[in-house]
Amino acid sequence: MTLLPYLSKRFLASVITLLAVIFLTFAVFFWLTPDPAANICGQTCTPDQIHAIREQLGLNQPFLKQFWAFLAGIFAGRAYGAGATAVQCSAPCIGFSFQSGTNVLTTIISRLPVTISLAAGAAVLWLLVGISGGMISAVKKGTWWDRGAMMVSLGGISLPNYFVALVLQYLLVVKLKLLPFPTLVPFSENPSGWFKAYLMPWIVLALMYAATYARLIRANMLDTMGENFMRTARAKGLAPAPILFRHALRPSLTPVVSLFGVEFATLLGGALITETVFGLSGVGKLAYDAIQSNDQPVIMGVTLVAAFAVIIANLLVDLAYSVLDPRVRVASR
Amino acid sequence: MAVSLSGTLEGGLADSPEAAGARGRALRTFLRKPSVALSVAYLILIALMAIFAPVLSKITGNDPYSFNETALDAAAGGIPLGHFGGISAQHWFGVEPQKGRDIFIRIAFGARVSMLIAISAMLITTALGVSLGMIAGFFGGRVDQVISRIMDFLMAFPALIFMIAVLSAIPQGNRPLLLVVVLSVFRWPATARIIRGQTMSLANREFVEAARASGADRLKIVFAEVLPNLSGTVIVMATLAVPGFIATEAGLSFLGVGVTPPTPSWGQMIALAVPWYSTDPMFFAIPGMFLFLTVFSFTILGDNLQRWATGATA
Numbered sequence: 309m310t311l312l313p314y315l316s317k318r319f320l321a322s323v324i325t326l327l328a329v330i331f332l333t334f335a336v337f338f339w340l341t342p343d344p345a346a347n348i349c350g351q352t353c354t355p356d357q358i359h360a361i362r363e364q365l366g367l368n369q370p371f372l373k374q375f376w377a378f379l380a381g382i383f384a385g386r387a388y389g390a391g392a393t394a395v396q397c398s399a400p401c402i403g404f405s406f407q408s409g410t411n412v413l414t415t416i417i418s419r420l421p422v423t424i425s426l427a428a429g430a431a432v433l434w435l436l437v438g439i440s441g442g443m444i445s446a447v448k449k450g451t452w453w454d455r456g457a458m459m460v461s462l463g464g465i466s467l468p469n470y471f472v473a474l475v476l477q478y479l480l481v482v483k484l485k486l487l488p489f490p491t492l493v494p495f496s497e498n499p500s501g502w503f504k505a506y507l508m509p510w511i512v513l514a515l516m517y518a519a520t521y522a523r524l525i526r527a528n529m530l531d532t533m534g535e536n537f538m539r540t541a542r543a544k545g546l547a548p549a550p551i552l553f554r555h556a557l558r559p560s561l562t563p564v565v566s567l568f569g570v571e572f573a574t575l576l577g578g579a580l581i582t583e584t585v586f587g588l589s590g591v592g593k594l595a596y597d598a599i600q601s602n603d604q605p606v607i608m609g610v611t612l613v614a615a616f617a618v619i620i621a622n623l624l625v626d627l628a629y630s631v632l633d634p635r636v637r638v639a640s641r
Numbered sequence: 642m643a644v645s646l647s648g649t650l651e652g653g654l655a656d657s658p659e660a661a662g663a664r665g666r667a668l669r670t671f672l673r674k675p676s677v678a679l680s681v682a683y684l685i686l687i688a689l690m691a692i693f694a695p696v697l698s699k700i701t702g703n704d705p706y707s708f709n710e711t712a713l714d715a716a717a718g719g720i721p722l723g724h725f726g727g728i729s730a731q732h733w734f735g736v737e738p739q740k741g742r743d744i745f746i747r748i749a750f751g752a753r754v755s756m757l758i759a760i761s762a763m764l765i766t767t768a769l770g771v772s773l774g775m776i777a778g779f780f781g782g783r784v785d786q787v788i789s790r791i792m793d794f795l796m797a798f799p800a801l802i803f804m805i806a807v808l809s810a811i812p813q814g815n816r817p818l819l820l821v822v823v824l825s826v827f828r829w830p831a832t833a834r835i836i837r838g839q840t841m842s843l844a845n846r847e848f849v850e851a852a853r854a855s856g857a858d859r860l861k862i863v864f865a866e867v868l869p870n871l872s873g874t875v876i877v878m879a880t881l882a883v884p885g886f887i888a889t890e891a892g893l894s895f896l897g898v899g900v901t902p903p904t905p906s907w908g909q910m911i912a913l914a915v916p917w918y919s920t921d922p923m924f925f926a927i928p929g930m931f932l933f934l935t936v937f938s939f940t941i942l943g944d945n946l947q948r949w950a951t952g953a954t955a
């Protein structure tokens with residue numbers, strides 16, 4: 309299969325997955341939410357008011373019609389209600405918050421910088437620790453270094469991140485007083501304050517991934533080091549460092565690319581817990597608060613945006629792979 | 642919260658005679674390994690604690706729900722009397738601040754809920770994952786495409802956020818059952834994917850050809866010929882699934898959408914301890930350590946089983 313048909317096939321599959329996600333999410337909320345109108349209206353609410361809200365949000369329509377309106381809102385925008393009271397929502401529209409009445413998508417976008425700062429910093433940390441840990445283990449295979457590193461990484465995988473967050477806060481903030489309690493300050497105003505605020509969240513979020521990556525890099529490097537080209541490299545008198553980095557590490561990194569696509573989904577879950585524990589006002593905290601206040605449009609919006617991000621990440625990983633390694637295209641169904 | 646330890650299994654099990662010998666040797670070293678022995682011992686302890694939780698409650702005279710204000714220091718805002726969160730002969734792991742409920746007995750009852758959910762979800766995912774994986778791998782074609790699409794779809798899903806959303810939308814009902822269902826839906830593809838791959842390679846082997854030539858029913862071939870050859874993988878996948886379930890259930894309960902009070906659960910206990918972390922650190926440290934050690938032991942066990950099953954001696 310040449311590149312172009314492969315790409316269009318993958319793209320089509322992603323679009324279908326996205327539509328399926330939208331349908332499933334919508335259906336789940338449609339069937340599970342007892343009465344959104346009563347929920348928006350609050351406790352002191354007349355049946356007339358509830359009826360008016362239903363009318364405006366289109367909640368009295370049958371399921372398929374409501375789904376169609378929702379889907380149309382995403383791709384073409386929609387208007388809630390009719391006439392003078394109609395509220396316009398331009399595409400991509402995923403609705404308005406029940407609690408604050410703000411546009412869900414704009415709210416999510418305004419929360420993104422915090423989540424991206426958290427995820428990016430954590431990614432730097434886990435790649436550094438994971439790759440170096442995995443390399444040390446592979447090079448010193450069978451030694452106490454290796455066993456120690458692998459035991460620590462199993463521990464890292466097993467530690468619940470909220471528990472680590474509490475332990476770090478207790479030790480670093482309360483006991484040793486090394487760090488202040490994380491309060492967000494903009495990077496431009498106070499770079500060191502920004503760094504201190506994010507340090508513990510980065511460690512907490514990075515821990516599990518560092519451990520997973522260390523194990524993966526170790527396994528891949530051990531495989532690569534047994535290959536013939538490694539023997540050739542050694543035989544032609546190449547110094548150990550270039551052998552290690554150029555010949556052994558590089559091919560071991562490619563599976564990491566594909567892992568990143570898969571883990572993107574779990575990263576968002578991890579960010580939710582980390583942001584909640586440290587009170588960082590990112591997308592995860594937004595979802596958590598929405599769950600506490602039963603704000604369905606926001607929960608649904610975050611689920612959809614997250615699913616969209618996961619699908620895009622997987623698509624990009626597949627594209628990168630098919631460009632780097634033509635065998636992938638041939639092997640694909 | 643997904644644990645990606647399963648990667649190395651995809652290559653399939655080695656089952657040449659040498660490898661079988663190596664596996665036998667590895668099993669003996671496996672059981673003698675200190676980390677494995679400790680993990681097994683710890684898990685047996687937790688299992689006993691869970692099973693005999695009501696008996697422990699009778700023996701210690703504490704029950705998981707009753708408040709005890711006499712163990713608290715009212716003048717200090719309701720933190721437990723005495724050192725280390727109120728540890729005493731009566732309260733082995735201390736008491737909760739403000740409520741005075743006994744932590745040890747709540748840990749024991751929490752272990753019950755946690756184990757029940759994790760093991761039920763493990764059984765369901767294993768049954769689903771193995772049967773669907775085998776069917777996809779053995780029959781191929783359309784069936785495989787449909788099953789593989791569903792698996793791709795479920796794996797591309799932000800599962801945790803979705804689970805939280807679904808669980809928060811259903812406020813009542815049988816929470817443990819609901820958790821088992823939600824956990825299983827998103828986990829079975831991980832098992833099915835690996836089983837599918839191994840079934841595909843087994844499907845063309847001589848003994849399967851022989852069974853086919855002798856006119857055996859196709860479903861019978863799958864369960865009588867293919868399944869026994871997958872037993873090692875199934876055991877490893879099942880063991881590796883348990884810590885993930887325990888951790889996810891605890892995480893969901895921590896966020897307040899899992900097991901609901903008054904039923905105790907470890908994640909929920911840690912959540913209750915958050916406001917007290919600076920004044921009464923034992924309150925989060927005890928359930929946290931129990932949770933960590935349980936997940937850790939299962940992970941060590943699964944990791945070692947995996948090496949044993951793949952015939953590696955390292």
